[in-house]
Amino acid sequence: MKSTIESLVNPQVLSLPPKQAGPVKSPSSIRLDKGELPFAPSPLVIEALGRELTQINRYPEIMGGSLRTKLAQYTQASTDQIILGNGSDDLIELILKVFVGPGDEVILPSPTFFIYQFATTVVGGLPVIVPRNSQFDIEVEDILARHSPKTKIIFLANPNNPTANLTSREKIIELLEKVDSLVVVDECYYEIAAATVADLVDIYPNLLILRSFSKSFGLAGIRLGYAIANKEIIDYLYRLAQLFPVSRLALVAGEAALEDLGYIQDNIDKIIEQRTLLGKSLEDLGFQVYPSSTNFLFARFGDITSKELVENLARREIYIADFGLKQGLDAHYLRIAVGSARENQLLLEGIKELMLSLKNP
Numbered sequence: 001m002k003s004t005i006e007s008l009v010n011p012q013v014l015s016l017p018p019k020q021a022g023p024v025k026s027p028s029s030i031r032l033d034k035g036e037l038p039f040a041p042s043p044l045v046i047e048a049l050g051r052e053l054t055q056i057n058r059y060p061e062i063m064g065g066s067l068r069t070k071l072a073q074y075t076q077a078s079t080d081q082i083i084l085g086n087g088s089d090d091l092i093e094l095i096l097k098v099f100v101g102p103g104d105e106v107i108l109p110s111p112t113f114f115i116y117q118f119a120t121t122v123v124g125g126l127p128v129i130v131p132r133n134s135q136f137d138i139e140v141e142d143i144l145a146r147h148s149p150k151t152k153i154i155f156l157a158n159p160n161n162p163t164a165n166l167t168s169r170e171k172i173i174e175l176l177e178k179v180d181s182l183v184v185v186d187e188c189y190y191e192i193a194a195a196t197v198a199d200l201v202d203i204y205p206n207l208l209i210l211r212s213f214s215k216s217f218g219l220a221g222i223r224l225g226y227a228i229a230n231k232e233i234i235d236y237l238y239r240l241a242q243l244f245p246v247s248r249l250a251l252v253a254g255e256a257a258l259e260d261l262g263y264i265q266d267n268i269d270k271i272i273e274q275r276t277l278l279g280k281s282l283e284d285l286g287f288q289v290y291p292s293s294t295n296f297l298f299a300r301f302g303d304i305t306s307k308e309l310v311e312n313l314a315r316r317e318i319y320i321a322d323f324g325l326k327q328g329l330d331a332h333y334l335r336i337a338v339g340s341a342r343e344n345q346l347l348l349e350g351i352k353e354l355m356l357s358l359k360n361p
């Protein structure tokens with residue numbers, strides 16, 4: 001007989017695996033597994049957070065207050081075309097709750113960001129996996145071949161996570177011309193990739209752009225994301241959103257970050273420089289490194305499995321992400337965030353030592 005609690009739980013939730021906390025990482029460890037920026041936030045953000053602390057007895061503005069307006073200026077959209085969320089993860093779940101019901105289909109060009117599939121399943125939707133091509137780009141005709149009257153959403157991470165590549169504006173327009181389901185273009189890495197289709201929101205009413213403060217702005221810990229879409233879509237999303245989805249601290253951090261775009265751009269320049277150096281060094285060590293428009297590298301290492309490599313490096317307190325055997329990939333794929341020059345150096349030394357120890361056990 002089922003335990004009482006188990007019999008009460010929504011079957012959709014029963015099918016989900018438990019969360020694993022993962023290893024406790026020491027402050028000195030090299031953390032290149034979560035796609036974070038290695039730099040401290042802008043001093044303006046830290047000052048703004050300090051000032052706001054005296055106000056946290058008050059609830060935040062329910063629809064994002066002045067940050068929503070500042071984002072409208074930053075994105076050249078209007079305020080009623082913007083919604084804020086507790087990270088873009090929160091907005092992905094909200095979009096699914098608003099648009100997808102049991103039996104509806106959601107197209108996922110894969111491999112891609114795993115939360116799309118997770119959030120689809122949670123609302124009873126059916127993920128339709130469309131494999132990307134050998135360069136991990138989408139093929140519009142492959143998506144159209146799987147598109148059906150039940151298709152509600154197509155998720156396109158651009159650039160894509162974990163594969164780091166960018167789909168061209170032309171392909172996105174071709175897709176938008178041919179479907180009337182909601183096309184979510186997830187531009188989580190927008191400032192690093194320096195490519196967007198947000199200007200098309202006024203032309204295509206079924207286009208929604210997702211953005212994040214976690215990557216380019218280096219604010220992953222504050223949890224702040226936003227979406228840009230036509231007013232009608234934003235209105236439906238706000239109807240279901242939590243009353244206070246974004247904390248007062250996130251709101252002021254976001255505003256302050258937008259006032260320090262020079263600092264953000266300097267960090268991006270450093271990351272792009274380090275990305276080139278790290279990619280080259282990994283290639284010298286025998287890795288196949290894919291072109292990246294993000295702050296991480298997607299790579300394949302044929303000598304040992306990614307699982308072995310990741311576990312061995314973790315023993316040295318160097319963390320990178322294992323994509324071996326995930327979403328149609330073979331056992332050798334990795335995602336490595338670009339760290340500071342020192343972190344990247346320590347990663348490379350760790351890999352070299354590991355390779356030596358494998359040759360002379």
Ligand SMILES: Cc1ncc(COP(=O)(O)O)c(C=O)c1O
Binds near residue numbers: 035
């Ligand atoms: C493509 C993509 N979308 C969304 C997210 C989630 O970002 P956030 O921190 O804003 O929830 C990530 C995080 O890695 C991502 O790679």
